[in-house]
Amino acid sequence: xxxxxxxxxxxxxxxxxxxxxxxxxxxxxxxxxxxxxxxxxxxxxxxxxxxxxxxxxxxxxxxxxxxxxxxxxxxxxxxxxxxxxxxxxxxxxxxxxxxxxxxxxxxxxxxxxxxxxxxxxxxxxxxxxxxxxxxxxxxxxxxxxxxxxxxxxxxxxxxxxxxxxxxxxxxxxxxxxxxxxxxxxxxxxxxxxxxxxxxxxxxxxxxxxxxxxxxxxxxxxxxxxxxxxxxxxxxxxxxxxxxxxxxxxxxxxxxxxxxxxxxxxxxxxxxxxxxxxxxxxxxxxxxxxxxxxxxxxxxxxxxxxxxxxxxxxxxxxxxxxxxxxxxxxxxxxxxxxxxxxxxxxxxxxxxxxxxxxxxxxxxxxxxxxxxxxxxxxxxxxxxxxxxxxxxxxxxxxxxxxxxxxxxxxxxxxxxxxxxxxxxxxxxxxxxxxxxxxxxxxxxxxxxxxxxxxxxxxxx
Ligand code: GAL
Numbered sequence: 001x002x003x004x005x006x007x008x009x010x011x012x013x014x015x016x017x018x019x020x021x022x023x024x025x026x027x028x029x030x031x032x033x034x035x036x037x038x039x040x041x042x043x044x045x046x047x048x049x050x051x052x053x054x055x056x057x058x059x060x061x062x063x064x065x066x067x068x069x070x071x072x073x074x075x076x077x078x079x080x081x082x083x084x085x086x087x088x089x090x091x092x093x094x095x096x097x098x099x100x101x102x103x104x105x106x107x108x109x110x111x112x113x114x115x116x117x118x119x120x121x122x123x124x125x126x127x128x129x130x131x132x133x134x135x136x137x138x139x140x141x142x143x144x145x146x147x148x149x150x151x152x153x154x155x156x157x158x159x160x161x162x163x164x165x166x167x168x169x170x171x172x173x174x175x176x177x178x179x180x181x182x183x184x185x186x187x188x189x190x191x192x193x194x195x196x197x198x199x200x201x202x203x204x205x206x207x208x209x210x211x212x213x214x215x216x217x218x219x220x221x222x223x224x225x226x227x228x229x230x231x232x233x234x235x236x237x238x239x240x241x242x243x244x245x246x247x248x249x250x251x252x253x254x255x256x257x258x259x260x261x262x263x264x265x266x267x268x269x270x271x272x273x274x275x276x277x278x279x280x281x282x283x284x285x286x287x288x289x290x291x292x293x294x295x296x297x298x299x300x301x302x303x304x305x306x307x308x309x310x311x312x313x314x315x316x317x318x319x320x321x322x323x324x325x326x327x328x329x330x331x332x333x334x335x336x337x338x339x340x341x342x343x344x345x346x347x348x349x350x351x352x353x354x355x356x357x358x359x360x361x362x363x364x365x366x367x368x369x370x371x372x373x374x375x376x377x378x379x380x381x382x383x384x385x386x387x388x389x390x391x392x393x394x395x396x397x398x399x400x401x402x403x404x405x406x407x408x409x410x411x412x413x414x415x416x417x418x419x420x421x422x423x424x425x426x427x428x429x430x431x432x433x434x435x436x437x438x439x440x441x442x443x444x445x446x447x448x449x450x451x452x453x454x455x456x457x458x459x
Pocket of ligand 1: 076111112161162163190192193228249250
């Protein structure tokens with residue numbers, strides 16, 4: 001497993017380095033894939049007290065979209081640039097018919113590799129590859145719409161994109177209008193390759209230019225400002241009209257913590273750690289993006305990772321729902337097994353992800369126990385309940401507990417506990433709720449106050 005992982009990581013990094021050399025010839029800023037330091041976690045008071053507002057600086061653009069985190073599929077993790085019309089139509093058919101659409105997964109997003117030309121935009125137009133997409137992207141969007149789904153696309157502000165295809169530099173208005181005329185619903189605009197070393201003001205400018213172009217296009221298009229967790233994009237991207245932004249580099253398909261393999265790939269736990277200091281930047285219309293889902297890849301990622309167990313994939317999806325990350329499936333939906341389908345379509349997990357309050361979970365309570373192996377996350381829900389994750393990062397089974405008074409700082413005397421994976425409600429309890437959590441499992445619970453007199457207000 002490790003040999004394969006290392007081999008894949010080495011291959012990926014060699015490819016990335018080649019890309020960065022190619023990009024270096026065509027862009028002002030080149031890419032060396034360094035890892036920015038972790039932001040400090042805020043001091044916890046109560047999940048109810050965490051602000052979801054964005055800093056009051058910047059151009060204050062908003063398209064009013066993505067009031068809950070986008071759910072769907074993206075081509076990159078499973079297929080890299082090897083995408084084509086038949087794969088996309090099959091994916092649309094599958095999502096529309098196997099229960100994923102009903103669960104809420106509606107975006108079908110083309111990532112890098114749909115374009116016709118590798119090379120600089122100054123030398124080539126931006127067009128769909130006629131061999132991969134003979135009917136064109138508009139026909140694909142029409143097809144997605146006919147099935148009740150949405151179509152997303154990918155570009156970037158450099159001369160080239162990360163995989164070396166023509167970017168949008170100097171043609172932002174034209175490209176936004178073209179995407180709108182095709183019926184595109186979501187744009188991943190990936191600045192990380194051409195602009196990793198750019199000063200923040202330059203990154204902000206290129207994100208802003210496309211944001212305004214999309215707003216001027218007249219079509220509602222969800223805007224993903226993908227900058228791989230650099231230039232503190234969480235602090236300002238919402239003000240620049242972005243609906244989501246990555247908090248780190250690419251995810252690996254494993255739980256090999258600590259990650260940062262080859263100074264680039266993060267595992268599930270690394271990404272959770274990165275997000276802990278950024279909770280306050282996420283909220284309705286603007287989300288911290290922890291990267292696309294790895295569930296179902298089972299070691300077949302185009303990139304790094306030997307795969308996870310079903311428990312680990314379930315923990316991954318549950319935690320991404322808790323922290324309000326967009327949920328974009330990265331695997332081949334045509335071959336998802338029953339375990340993966342059960343995990344992805346659990347309505348109680350989707351309800352946590354899509355809660356209208358849009359509050360991303362924070363770590364709470366007595367803090368990390370057992371040397372950081374045992375963590376408790378909580379998220380206030382619109383109905384006054386709390387979603388809670390008891391996460392065991394360690395290698396041994398552990399007893400974990402949650403107490404509303406101790407950990408959530410609410411004065412509840414009695415409460416019930418819904419185990420979202422067992423689909424079972426127990427209680428009422430007036431003491432801490434204890435449960436055994438196996439290695440790499442997250443127990444996902446919904447805690448609700450029991451009010452003796454219904455006329456008494458909820459705290
Ligand atoms: C990376 C990005 C990936 C994928 C890739 C395409 O920079 O993080 O998610 O979009 O570019 O080339």
